[in-house]
Amino acid sequence: MKELIWLIPLIPFVGFVINGLGRNVLPKALVGIIGCGTVLLSFLLSVSLYLDIKAARDAGEVAEISRHLFDWFAVGNLKVSLSFLIDPLSSLMLLIITGVGLLIHLYSYSYMSGDNGFGKFFAYLNLFIFFMTILVMGSNYLVMFIGWEGVGLCSYLLIGFWFKNSSYASAAKKAFVMNRIGDLGFLIAMFFILSTFGSLEYKEVFGQAATLSVGDSTVLIITLLLFVAATGKSAQIPLFTWLPDAMAGPTPVSALIHAATMVTAGIYMVVRSNILFTLSPVTMEIMAIVGLATALIAAFIALTQNDIKKVLAYSTVSQLGYMFLALGVGAFTGAFFHVLTHAFFKALLFLGAGSVIHAMSNEQDMRSMGGLRKSLPVTFVTMLIGTIAISGIPPLAGFFSKDEILAYAFQHNILYWAVGFLTALFTAFYMFRLLYLTFFGEFRGTAEQKSHLHESPWQMTLPLIVLAILSAIGGFMNVPEALGGHHNLAHFLAPIFEGSNAIGSTTLTLSHSTEYILMGASVLGAIVMAIVAYNTYVSKKNIPVADDKAEGGLHALSYNKLYIDELYDAVIVNPLKKLSTVLYKYVDRLGIDGFVNGLGEFFVGSGKGIRLLQSGHVGFYIFMMVIGVVAILIYGFFY
Amino acid sequence: MSNLFILLLVPIIAAIVLFFIKQSSTAKWTALVFALLQAGLTLPFLCGFEPNAAIQFEQNWVWIASLGVHFHIGLDGISLPMVLLTNGLIPLIVLTTFSKAYKGNFYGLVSFMQAGLLLVFLALDAFSFYVGWEIALIPIYFICALWGSGDRIKVNLKFFIYTFFGSLLMLIGIIYLYKQVPSNNFEWTSFVALDLSETTQRWIFWAFFIAFAIKIPIFPFHTWQPDTYTNAPAAGTMLLAGIMLKMGVYGLIRWLLPIAPFGVVAYSQVVMVLCVIGIVYASIIAFKQQDAKRLIAYSSIAHVGLISAGVVSWHEEGVQGAIIQMVNHGISVVGLFFIIDILEDRTGTRLLGEQGGLAAPFPKLATVFLIILMGAVGLPLTNGFIGEFLLLKGVYDYGVWFAVFGGLTLILGAVYMLRFYQKSMLGTLTLRPILGGDIRGAEVLVLVVIVFFTLFLGILPNSILKLSEASVVNLLNQIKF
Amino acid sequence: MGNIVEQIQGVPLNHYIIFCSIIFAIGVTGVLIRRNVIIIMMSIELMLNSVNLLLAAFSAYRGDPSGQVFVFFVMALAAAEVAVGLAIIIMVYRNTKSLDIESLSKLRW
Structure with a gap:
């Protein structure tokens, strides 16, 4: 049993995969059997685990089972492994999760029988059992x-x-x-x-x-x-x-x-x-x-x-x-x-x-x-x-x-x-x-x-x-x-x-x-x-x-529930929504993008402006030239 | 077969061949075959790769002898994930276009771009790097300008000029560094070995950083991005967001960190603040976006903001997180943009207000959408989580408050992503006529592959982390102070 | 030869400078205010010749012949310019039946 504790989350997960993929194909009875059966298996495993722990506790031994599955990721000194730890606390939680979970699965079989999403429902429930057992079993x-x-x-x-x-x-x-x-x-x-x-x-x-x-x-x-x-x-x-x-x-x-x-x-x-x-x-x-x-x-x-x-x-x-x-x-x-x-x-x-x-x-x-x-x-x-x-x-x-x-x-x-x-x-x-x-x-x-x-x-x-x-x-x-x-x-x-x-x-x-x-x-x-x-x-x-x-x-x-929802809406949700609009319209579009576009438009605009000097009047060109020459002369005289 | 040059050669041959194919279906299949061939050719490098720090499969030819320009490419743990990402995503992107009537020239441009991207990731010579950097820009400009929608010419011109402006700053930086190298060459190793003064490094930092920041894009250099993504054709958006963004981050890691470490240290506060502002700012803007593509575009700014923050955090966790998150982000974002494309195909709109209730007619799509979404939101056991965890850990080691504000992406990301899902998939079906049924054929294939990698990288992230570990450690160690 | 130099030196240099400046200014003014192309050409000649005179004067005062060499260059250039300029004017006149310089202000934005 100690070697197989990873089966407790895995079995409901298998149930999730089967029910999830076959939700439109499998007959309802089978979906129900898979849904409940997987949790039942997990429950039985949890019971036997609990008995192990209990026996160890009664005998005064160390009541812990830890199991290392694989290294999840490792970067530098940070090494995280997927590993499980079963002790009195988690074994009790497991009993509750799989036990109450089993009863509720059974209940759902009848409660949800008229629903179109029957298979999907059981798949989700099994997935939940999977994650919840992981939560309490993690080391x-x-x-x-x-x-x-x-x-x-x-x-x-x-x-x-x-x-x-x-x-x-x-x-x-x-x-x-x-x-x-x-x-x-x-x-x-x-x-x-x-x-x-x-x-x-x-x-x-x-x-x-x-x-x-x-x-x-x-x-x-x-x-x-x-x-x-x-x-x-x-x-x-x-x-x-x-x-x-x-x-x-x-x-x-x-x-x-x-x-x-x-x-x-x-x-x-x-x-x-x-x-x-x-x-x-x-x-x-x-x-x-x-x-x-x-x-x-x-x-x-x-x-x-x-x-x-x-x-x-x-x-x-x-x-x-x-x-x-x-x-x-x-x-x-x-x-x-x-x-x-x-x-x-x-x-x-x-x-x-x-x-x-x-x-x-x-x-x-x-x-x-x-x-x-x-x-x-x-x-x-x-x-x-x-x-x-x-x-x-x-x-x-x-x-x-x-x-x-x-x-x-x-x-x-x-x-x-x-x-x-x-x-x-x-x-x-x-x-x-x-x-x-x-x-x-x-x-x-x-x-x-x-x-x-x-x-x-x-x-x-x-x-x-x-x-x-x-x-x-x-x-x-x-x-x-x-x-x-x-x-x-x-x-x-x-x-x-x-x-x-x-x-x-x-x-x-x-x-x-x-x-x-x-x-x-x-x-x-x-x-x-x-x-x-x-x-x-x-x-x-x-x-x-x-x-x-x-x-x-x-x-x-x-x-009216102390108007707490209304309070949150007024203080947090709505201001955030407003902020979103303001940031998008005014800061992002008008502000930052406006600046970027403005930079582009500045060059386009100045090009347009300077282009006007190219009038085609020779006299004007010469006049500008003379002004230039005079300016250079003056510069030469004074500096 | 283990000549790295073949990875550049195949896409170029593919591009030339594809340009001459006029018929759409032939072009598609040819493009797919070439893309798969390219992906297959990557495998020997993956298998033969030794996860030690050294650069492997090097190829070094003299290109312009008088200038000391070399054509120098090689592979290490930092570039390998990027190469895998590029060569892995291109076949998927080609597959996503199977329902469209693109001709050979489209696929030719895609292949050409692939060559440019790979050159960026493989180059060990600044000149080659810069050539790849610009080559990658040209095809995507044409893809977006020719097949895009809306105000595409203007938007693309802006995109082109904006990124080009950044590139020129980088070019100035490269030329300056080239002048400093005693033997006048553009080798990465010579650049890294330079003993630059602190002031110089500060200038070099800005020259390179602005180029990368525009490409990534980091707030406030991001405004080209939402428009370009929105107006580009779906495949173009995938190329831009899935792969091209990573050029910038890769550049940060490969070039900026080792060349101007003092510059990075001097300005890391500034960059970190910009990144964190970008995360929160883009996330909040994403709240209320109506156009799904624009929403994902802003979410992308938030995500890459976190990635860049991880890089400048200067911790192994941060840089490793950045590398794996680049891969993850590429996978997720291609999936999301493809789903948006499918939805637009079926409903004729991308506006969230006009969609709704689509989970009922499209149950399969709703399922894969949710899984990919969870990857993007960073749920544990999906790919996004590992990246976010490592990045935030790196940022935390840099400064607690940065991690707190950066971590808001966890909450805000959930808000806008779930809103997206709710507005499109949940609720009652609106009256709009729906064309076609649930996902099928190539769509299923692409999405299943993406879902597979979403889960695979979430459960076994070590597969990527191990590849890059030694190189990252080496990079961080070789930086001199 | 020396005779000519002496002749030239008989007039103070300042007078040359003032005289040439006046002629040059007249030329410039002519170019600026007249619209007839031929008169503009003549004004340009006026400017060139004022410079020529000044070059010759300086050359004589300083005993440096290179100034006179320049005068020859300028004269050759002026001749070429007049040849090309008059040809253009004739073509313009044939096309526009006008010698008004504004008649060709088409080369612009």
Whole structure:
């Protein structure tokens, strides 16, 4: 197995090539089998890899597998190889990517079956798995960067999957460009890493970093740049606006790329580089504040959105903000734990939303839904589990991961905890609002939609059920000691954080009673919010109004997404467009080219002017000659 | 067979033969056969090439004895990639014209130009270099002026005079250097060995640099370029952007760096600033261009700006990046201009506002277009990435802020390239009648070859880097301070 | 011979110079203001002869015969010039029926 780890990315890539080339030839069933089968194989390989690592960890051995494929390029001292490194962190990520990926492939088989681009869709999904596995398996930053940009490409392709809709294509472009802003940060961070450590290999970089002192200025720059990269990929302030727009893609894409895997790449990268971040407390603080602000703002916007996918998108942004808060306060394990549980319940929620949209004949507006729990029982139950999980009500997964983050935040700064707690309240509210608007009350859609209502086929419900089970039990991976657990995940991941621990990373020192109070507060808050939402949307039937009767004040602010898109348009996009026109018309054409042409015209013009002297009048010529002679004479006399 | 002169002889014979062929189809096939023959003849040199620093396959004849002029050609790691690029792209460019009704004289000019370009890349004697430099200009002038569109005569006159002006400055520089050589010859080695004072080097720098900067073109000497590209026939644009631009960059590396190192050091800040301004400036202008050809023309200014910045960064990464990026840029840009040509052929327009939704009728074209586009944008595992990475690394080593601003090409490039793709391929199909179907025949062949190299050089860039490594190291080491 | 020299030296050199300048100026003025080709030719002769006189005068004062040699050259040249010039004038007159110099101002842009 250790020799064959390169098969994990390669198999989906083969699937991509086959499905991509044969997208119009192969029958749908075969496309589906190839698409799902390749990911299944990768998943099985990942499982066996995980078991290897796990066994090594349990035995106390070095749990790392590295594999050098070939030298990518070498210039002078700069040698970059395509090589893979599997350790506890990447093996877990692989499980998530291929596992959740497999479920979503299966789901897509049914969800996309009516679409003309079925083969293309599976090809793109497989390509995504290829790049995402490369991202987490790389043993140096440049290989990570391959995956980093590659998943951006897949995201672009899949958001713009229905390319005939121009606004979808624009959303895809926006995602790609915003990601690219982050990528530039990544690239320059790599240059700094190269000039500081002389290598891009994790081992060498982290090994040398361990000798640096805390607060080193180069490391500060590196980590800030890496964080810029993470804000792009993981949709943090100020680069988060692409993620809600990315909902233009098919729903399985939103589940896989924009909830479970790709957007968590930023967190993976920070966790991977934890030693650099530990060396730079300033970056950590900035990261915590940005994460907190993102979490709060996104949750605030999610409160009033009516599009079911938009709510989930903002929820994702908010949860990602949570993860960055965790990273910022030093809870690396907590952040990664939240990545795992979030992958389960957010994928579940998105797939559930997909199931609803499927049943509602592509209606996404929750104002036209309602009362669906009778027609979609499986979807309802699984989404209920997902909602409880994300709201942080025990014993479901979200409770444990969220609680760990909040505990660390409390220890770091009580204000952070307060804002985090407020965000958690928002989260519970908008999630239950979504649930109630969709599944409770009376049906508000058209009669035609009503006649089509149906539970989805097994290919769609099976992933829902599996994910619901995972969302329910996923939290037990890392039960805190306060609740009689053993921090299994933290122990498993311990080798990743050895370097940071040596420098002195954060450990939770709260007493168990404080932890109990914190847990109690958040659980109570979530339940209260669920009841408030029930009161508003089910008992009082307070269905959101139509667009043209929008309400004022905070509600409007939230409904219009704080006008951030408009702000960016006004401050960045439009001035750039204007600048483009001005530069082209006035600077380039009139200015520079005008000068060049002017030079040419000067000679042409002076030729024209001087030509006039050639009048043909002999007398004039002689006159000029005499003047010349006289002038020379005068010159001769006086000088 | 390993006589390097044959690489110059075959295109000249081809040119003479082709000039007499009146019938279009015969001319096409003859041109293709000659181009392929030439490409095939390059292979022995590639296989026989030893990747050490020395100049190989040298040929040295006395040309004008009384002036000390030699006809001296040779191949090293810096010229080999350029020769491969030239001889590899010409068959593709000939293939792209298979749907057109060009006669023998067109292909004759192309072959003639090939000879001139190769002479530039192979010359080790300043006189031969200058002859090649001018020979390459004449055929492209006629190609653009005879088969171009729009205001072609005026635009081409400007192009010709502009570049010629630069060439004359270079000629003055060459003659000055020639006078300094004790044994009065034009040999590259004698020029490099000259012990010039710092002031002299500064003058020499400007004489050569302006010539190269106009050809490359570096901001603010670029204004001939968008007009010429836009009005030239597709094949002419490919020749200009794919190969001819590289003459300038090659000149920087081969002649300017070793001859006037103090000049380069003294003015590298200025050049670097110009390059970085050019990158940002051209990228921003490319945002709003309506004509696809003009858009790629401006993007090309941005790309070569980065390449030139890499060269003057004076680091191995930068120069190596410049060499591999020249090859990459040649491949990508030929692909992009060919796609624009196909689109114009099918829709009758190059204006982005009038296209749209073409991915639906042309799925294959949309796919190859996207891959080539990603190469141009610099996505990892495509050819553009390695070049951009190395160039930016070189520029970073020169100055961090230059790399930051130069790196904006990553973002801005994505903006205008994706806009181009969106405006032409995505969205709903406009009502304009579409002639002909998806890509076929020669078009598929050309684009598949380009896609292959886009990916091949992205995954195995060492294949080019290894060729040039020793020569670049040697070049950077032999520069005296 | 000496007699002639003495004769010439009998007049102060300044007088020669002033006289020749006047004649030369008359010639120049004639060329500039008259439009008749023949008169222009005559004015040119006037200029040439003023120079001849001056050459002869200087030659005599300085005792250097080369000035007189030049006078012969100038005379030969003037004869040739008149021959060619008159021929051109005749041809012009045949073509234009005019001796106005402006009648041939066709050689221009």
